[in-house]
Amino acid sequence: MSKHEFELDGQQCSFEMTAGGPVFTVEGQQVKFGMEGQLRGVDAFGTKMEAVEGGQLVTRENGFQIKLLDGGGFEPVSPIKSIGIQDLADVADYAVTTEGGIATHRITFHGGGEAEVKVKLGQPGAYDLSSLRVEQRITNEGELYLLAHKPERPAGE
Numbered sequence: 001m002s003k004h005e006f007e008l009d010g011q012q013c014s015f016e017m018t019a020g021g022p023v024f025t026v027e028g029q030q031v032k033f034g035m036e037g038q039l040r041g042v043d044a045f046g047t048k049m050e051a052v053e054g055g056q057l058v059t060r061e062n063g064f065q066i067k068l069l070d071g072g073g074f075e076p077v078s079p080i081k082s083i084g085i086q087d088l089a090d091v092a093d094y095a096v097t098t099e100g101g102i103a104t105h106r107i108t109f110h111g112g113g114e115a116e117v118k119v120k121l122g123q124p125g126a127y128d129l130s131s132l133r134v135e136q137r138i139t140n141e142g143e144l145y146l147l148a149h150k151p152e153r154p155a156g157e
Contacts, residue, residue, distance in 0.1 A: 062140050074136075080127055081142040083117055090148035109134060109148035 003016040014025045021034045029044035039056070042049040046061030055069040057077065065077035085091060085107065093108040098121070105117040115131035129136075135147040 060140050064138075064140055064142055066138060074138075076138070076142075076144075078142055080138070080144050083127060083129070083144045083146070086137070086145045086147040107134075107146065109146075111148055111150065113149045115146050 003014055005012070005014045007013065008026070011027050013027075016023045016025070021032065021040060024031045024033075030042065031039070031044070032041040034040045034051075038051075039049075040051045048059045049056050049068075051057075052067065055067050055075075057065060057067050059065050063078070067075045067077055069075060090109050090111075091107060092110045093106075095106045097104050097106075101121050103119045103121055105119070107115045107117075109115075111133070113131070113133040115129065115134045118128040120126040129144075131146065133149045135149050137145045137147065139145070
Protein backbone atom coordinates (compact mmCIF):
# COMPACT_ATOMS: atom_id res chain seq x y z
CA MET A 1 0.00 0.00 0.00
CA SER A 2 1.20 3.59 0.34
CA LYS A 3 3.25 5.32 3.03
CA HIS A 4 3.63 9.08 3.45
CA GLU A 5 6.28 10.56 5.73
CA PHE A 6 6.29 14.15 6.97
CA GLU A 7 7.40 16.40 9.81
CA LEU A 8 4.85 17.93 12.19
CA ASP A 9 5.97 20.37 14.90
CA GLY A 10 9.50 19.01 14.59
CA GLN A 11 8.46 15.36 14.98
CA GLN A 12 8.78 12.64 12.34
CA CYS A 13 5.37 11.30 11.36
CA SER A 14 4.03 8.86 8.84
CA PHE A 15 0.68 7.78 7.52
CA GLU A 16 0.42 4.36 5.92
CA MET A 17 -2.58 2.72 4.34
CA THR A 18 -2.46 -1.02 5.12
CA ALA A 19 -4.82 -3.88 4.29
CA GLY A 20 -6.32 -3.61 7.81
CA GLY A 21 -6.72 0.17 7.67
CA PRO A 22 -4.69 3.34 8.18
CA VAL A 23 -1.72 3.45 10.59
CA PHE A 24 -0.51 6.79 11.95
CA THR A 25 3.01 6.91 13.48
CA VAL A 26 4.60 9.77 15.43
CA GLU A 27 8.19 9.30 16.65
CA GLY A 28 7.73 5.51 16.71
CA GLN A 29 4.37 5.55 18.54
CA GLN A 30 1.57 3.96 16.47
CA VAL A 31 -2.20 4.30 16.30
CA LYS A 32 -4.11 1.89 14.04
CA PHE A 33 -7.59 2.44 12.64
CA GLY A 34 -10.05 0.12 10.92
CA MET A 35 -11.46 0.78 7.48
CA GLU A 36 -14.57 2.38 9.01
CA GLY A 37 -12.47 4.70 11.20
CA GLN A 38 -12.79 2.73 14.45
CA LEU A 39 -9.74 2.41 16.68
CA ARG A 40 -8.17 -1.00 16.17
CA GLY A 41 -4.96 -0.68 18.14
CA VAL A 42 -2.23 1.39 19.76
CA ASP A 43 1.44 0.71 20.41
CA ALA A 44 2.75 3.75 22.24
CA PHE A 45 4.87 4.62 25.27
CA GLY A 46 5.19 0.97 26.33
CA THR A 47 1.44 0.31 26.26
CA LYS A 48 -0.28 -1.77 23.60
CA MET A 49 -3.99 -1.83 22.85
CA GLU A 50 -5.73 -4.13 20.40
CA ALA A 51 -9.32 -4.68 19.41
CA VAL A 52 -10.83 -7.88 20.82
CA GLU A 53 -14.37 -9.16 21.00
CA GLY A 54 -16.38 -6.83 23.24
CA GLY A 55 -13.75 -4.12 23.62
CA GLN A 56 -10.05 -3.27 23.61
CA LEU A 57 -7.33 -5.29 25.36
CA VAL A 58 -4.75 -2.98 26.98
CA THR A 59 -1.35 -4.45 27.86
CA ARG A 60 0.90 -2.20 29.92
CA GLU A 61 4.68 -2.23 29.72
CA ASN A 62 4.97 -4.58 32.73
CA GLY A 63 2.47 -7.07 31.22
CA PHE A 64 -0.58 -6.05 33.33
CA GLN A 65 -3.75 -6.36 31.21
CA ILE A 66 -7.23 -4.85 31.37
CA LYS A 67 -10.07 -4.98 28.88
CA LEU A 68 -11.86 -1.71 28.10
CA LEU A 69 -15.46 -2.73 27.43
CA ASP A 70 -17.39 -1.44 24.42
CA GLY A 71 -20.31 -0.51 26.71
CA GLY A 72 -18.07 1.48 29.07
CA GLY A 73 -16.05 0.48 32.09
CA PHE A 74 -13.33 -2.14 32.24
CA GLU A 75 -12.65 -5.72 33.22
CA PRO A 76 -9.29 -6.77 34.68
CA VAL A 77 -7.60 -9.60 32.78
CA SER A 78 -4.58 -9.78 35.10
CA PRO A 79 -5.41 -10.38 38.77
CA ILE A 80 -6.11 -7.36 40.96
CA LYS A 81 -3.67 -7.48 43.89
CA SER A 82 -5.49 -5.03 46.16
CA ILE A 83 -8.36 -2.54 46.32
CA GLY A 84 -8.00 0.75 48.15
CA ILE A 85 -9.50 4.19 48.57
CA GLN A 86 -7.51 7.04 47.04
CA ASP A 87 -8.52 9.67 49.63
CA LEU A 88 -10.22 8.73 52.92
CA ALA A 89 -11.45 12.33 53.28
CA ASP A 90 -13.87 11.60 50.40
CA VAL A 91 -15.58 8.74 52.30
CA ALA A 92 -18.95 9.65 53.84
CA ASP A 93 -19.85 6.17 55.12
CA TYR A 94 -18.21 2.73 55.28
CA ALA A 95 -19.68 -0.58 56.46
CA VAL A 96 -18.55 -4.22 56.40
CA THR A 97 -20.76 -7.28 56.78
CA THR A 98 -19.67 -10.91 56.65
CA GLU A 99 -21.93 -13.77 55.62
CA GLY A 100 -21.20 -17.21 54.18
CA GLY A 101 -17.46 -16.65 53.86
CA ILE A 102 -17.90 -13.38 51.96
CA ALA A 103 -17.06 -9.95 53.40
CA THR A 104 -19.06 -7.16 51.77
CA HIS A 105 -17.57 -3.67 51.98
CA ARG A 106 -19.99 -0.82 51.22
CA ILE A 107 -18.49 2.62 50.67
CA THR A 108 -20.43 5.84 50.17
CA PHE A 109 -18.50 8.88 49.00
CA HIS A 110 -19.31 12.54 49.57
CA GLY A 111 -21.17 13.68 46.48
CA GLY A 112 -23.21 10.46 46.25
CA GLY A 113 -20.87 7.90 44.70
CA GLU A 114 -21.23 4.33 45.99
CA ALA A 115 -19.13 1.18 45.71
CA GLU A 116 -19.57 -2.38 46.93
CA VAL A 117 -16.66 -4.82 47.10
CA LYS A 118 -17.30 -8.48 47.90
CA VAL A 119 -14.27 -10.47 49.02
CA LYS A 120 -14.13 -14.26 49.39
CA LEU A 121 -12.42 -14.76 52.73
CA GLY A 122 -9.16 -16.71 52.51
CA GLN A 123 -8.90 -16.14 48.76
CA PRO A 124 -6.68 -13.12 48.06
CA GLY A 125 -7.56 -11.38 44.83
CA ALA A 126 -11.07 -12.90 44.66
CA TYR A 127 -13.03 -9.63 44.38
CA ASP A 128 -16.41 -8.70 42.98
CA LEU A 129 -16.78 -4.94 42.52
CA SER A 130 -19.76 -2.82 41.57
CA SER A 131 -19.91 0.96 41.70
CA LEU A 132 -22.00 3.94 40.69
CA ARG A 133 -20.51 7.43 40.14
CA VAL A 134 -17.11 6.28 41.44
CA GLU A 135 -13.87 6.64 39.49
CA GLN A 136 -11.52 3.67 39.40
CA ARG A 137 -7.79 3.71 38.67
CA ILE A 138 -5.50 0.70 38.30
CA THR A 139 -1.77 1.01 38.85
CA ASN A 140 0.79 -0.91 36.80
CA GLU A 141 1.19 -3.21 39.80
CA GLY A 142 -2.49 -4.27 39.75
CA GLU A 143 -3.67 -2.09 42.64
CA LEU A 144 -7.21 -0.74 42.15
CA TYR A 145 -8.08 2.59 43.75
CA LEU A 146 -11.60 3.96 44.20
CA LEU A 147 -12.05 7.75 44.00
CA ALA A 148 -15.00 10.04 44.58
CA HIS A 149 -16.31 11.32 41.26
CA LYS A 150 -15.62 15.05 41.12
CA PRO A 151 -17.13 16.78 38.11
CA GLU A 152 -14.81 19.31 36.54
CA ARG A 153 -15.66 22.90 37.30
CA PRO A 154 -15.83 25.42 34.46
CA ALA A 155 -12.89 27.81 34.29
CA GLY A 156 -13.29 30.85 36.53
CA GLU A 157 -15.22 29.15 39.34
